[in-house]
Amino acid sequence: MSKEMMKKTVTINAPRDKVWDVLLRDEFTRVWYAEFSEGSHAEGDWNVGGRIAFVDGSGMGLVGKLVAKKPPELLSIEHQAVIMNGKEDQSSPEAMKWRGCKENYTLSQEDGKTTLTIEQELPEEYLDSIPKSWDKAVRKIKELSESTM
Helix, strand or coil: CCEEEEEEEEEECCCHHHHHHHHHCHHHHHHHHCCCCCCCEEEECCCCCCEEEEECCCCCEEEEEEEEEECCCEEEEEEEEEEECCEEECCCHHHHHHCCCEEEEEEEEECCEEEEEEEEEEEHHHCCCHHHHHHHHHHHHHHHHHHCC
16 A cells, blocks of 8 residues: 655744644644544553544544654654544555555754744645645644634
């Protein structure tokens, strides 16, 4: 199954700590995750090795494992399963498309501004839809980060 890396970069007029909060705090993630699917949220502990489920309002989503976390510089997730109708699925063809896909968030700071780079490995069939959602999500992350100063 072919996978491609998608990359989005944005400069945010806010310090890294603020952007980091927007990336991880539930009150913010619910806002920008909604750009992918209404009602989306994360269930998990954000600790390295921990399981994180990204679930939407209809019980669909992805399950990942946090493989790296260096606040406020790096967050890396490796997807391991899908959630279909509220149930985790690790072995279906759809789950296998996502298994091993990485999602990385890198933050660098210069002169009080943060450069956020998001890289996500995607199954080929999602290359048209998910990057468009990421464009909206990145705008929301920027807006939230700059307005919470």
